[in-house]
Amino acid sequence: MSCKVVLAQGISASYREELKSTIKTRNICPKLVGFLANEDPAAAKYAEWTAKTCAETGVEFELRKCSRNDLEDKIIEANQDAGVNGIMVYYPVFGDRQDQYLQNVVDVSKDVEGLHHKYVYNMYHNIRFLDEAKTKKCIIPCTPLGLVKVMEYVGVYNGILPHGNRLHGRVVTIINRSEIVGRPLAALLANDGAKVYSVDINGIQEFHRGVGLQLKKHEVSETSLTVEEVLPLSDVVITGVPSPSYKVPSHLIRDGAVCINFSTFKNFDGEEIKKKAAIYVPAVGKVTVAMLERNLVRLYDYQAQDRAS
Template structure:
C-alpha cells in the first residue's frame, strides 16, 4: 500500500502566509506574553520556538520567567495590562488540580490557549460563540484545533455534508485523554459527527453525537470495547503518549488507516507506512500557527480593529 506522509510545515504554510499578510497591515502588532514558571527543558525549548515563529510572522512575543509562587500575581497583572493581548503558560507548573486553577486565572479575553473554564465548557457543549449575536467566537485549544485543521487538509472531513456534520460515518481512536489535548479533541471530533474512542491508562470512553435534546453536542458513554477492537474499527488513529517506549502495534490497525502522531515521541512503529494510507508524524508547526490565529482573534476583539 502506498502511504502519503504529511508534513506539519506544509499544512501550516497557508496559515502562516495569511498571518503575515494580516499582521503586516496592522499599525500596532499584537503582544503575546508567555509565562515560564518551571524548569522543564521542553517548555524552555517551546518558548524559544514560539519566539522564533512569532518573529517570522511579525508578532511581538515576551517570555516572562518567574518563580511558580509568583505566577498567579503575574498573571493578574498581565490580565489588567492593556498592552498585553494574549497570555499563555507553559505547563506543568504545580501539576494536578492546581494547574487547572492557574488556567482559570487567565482572562478569557487574553487566553490564547483556550484553556480557561468558559472556553472549555462551551467547547464541550458545542457552543461556538460567546455572545447571542454570534459575533465573538470562542477560542479553541491550539493543539486540538491544529489536529482538526490537519484532518481537514488531508480530506478526512467531507465537505459535501453540512458544517458540523462533516465527520459523519468516521470512527476515530484517540490515545490520550489529557485536558489539554486528548479530551478536547475527542469532543471536537464527536461534535463534528464522528464516533470517537477516547483512550487513556484508565480505560476507554466512547463519544458520539447525541439524540433529541442532545443532538447538537456529543455525549459520553461507558464502553466494553477493547483497544484492539477500537483500532480495528477506526478510520483514523491519533496518538499522543509522551513516552518513547510506547509503540502502537501496526498489526492492530485497519488497512488504509490515517495515522496521526502529536506526541514528541514516535508512538507508531516504524512499519506504519506499510499499513496507513496517510501518516502525519508531528503537528507542532500547525499548533503554533493556531496559537497565533487565536492571538489575532483576541486582539481584534480587544481593540475593535478589523483584521
C-alpha cells in the same frame, strides 16, 4: 509502501502566510506573553517554536521566565497590562489541580490557549459564539484545534457536508484523555459528527452524536471494547502518550488509515506504520503554534471591539 508522510511545516504554511499578510496589511502588532515556570525540555522547545513563528509572522512575543510560586502574580500583572493582547503558560507547572486554577487566572479576554473554564465549557456544550449576535467566535484550545486543522488538511473532513457534520461516518481512536488535549479533542470531533473511541490507561469511552447525528451535542458512554478491538475499526488514529517506550501496535491499524502523533515521543514505529497507513503525520507542534497566533489575532480584534463600544 504508498504511505504519504505529511509534515506540520507544510500543514501550517497557509496559516502562517495568512497571519503574516493580515498583520502586515492591517499594520498591527499584537503582543503575546509566554510564561515559562518549569524545567521541562518539551516546554522550552515549544517556547522556541513560538518565538520563531511569531518573529516570522510579525507577532511581538515576549518569553517571561519566573518561579512557579511567582507565576500567579505575574499572570495578574499581564492581565492588567493593556499592552499585552495574549497570555500563555507552558504547562505542566505544578502538575496537579493548581494548574487548572492558573488556567482560570488568565483573563478570558487574553487566553490564547482557550483553557479558561468559559471556553472549555462552551466547547463541551457545542456553543460556538461568545455573543448572541454571533460576532465573536469562541476560542478553541489550540492543540485540539491544531489537530482538527491537520484532519481538514489531510481530507478527513468531508467538505460536501454542512459545517458541524463533516465527520459523519468517521471512526476515530484517540489514545490520550488529558484535559488539555485528549478529552477536548474527542468532544470537538464528536460534535463534528465522528464516533470517537477515547483511550486512556483506565479504559475506553465512546463520544458520539447518535445514529444519524440526532443529538445536537455529543454524549459519552462507557464501552467494554479493548484497544485491540477499536484500532481495526478506526479510519483515523491519533496518539499522545507521553512515554518513549509506548508504541501503537501497527499490525492492528486498518489498511489505509490516517495516523497522527502529537506526543513529544514517537508513538508510532515510523517504518511499520508506513506499511499500513495511507497518511502519517509524525508531529503537529508547528500547527499548534499557528493556531495560538490565530487565536491571538482574534482576541486582539475582540479587545479593540470592546474598547470601541
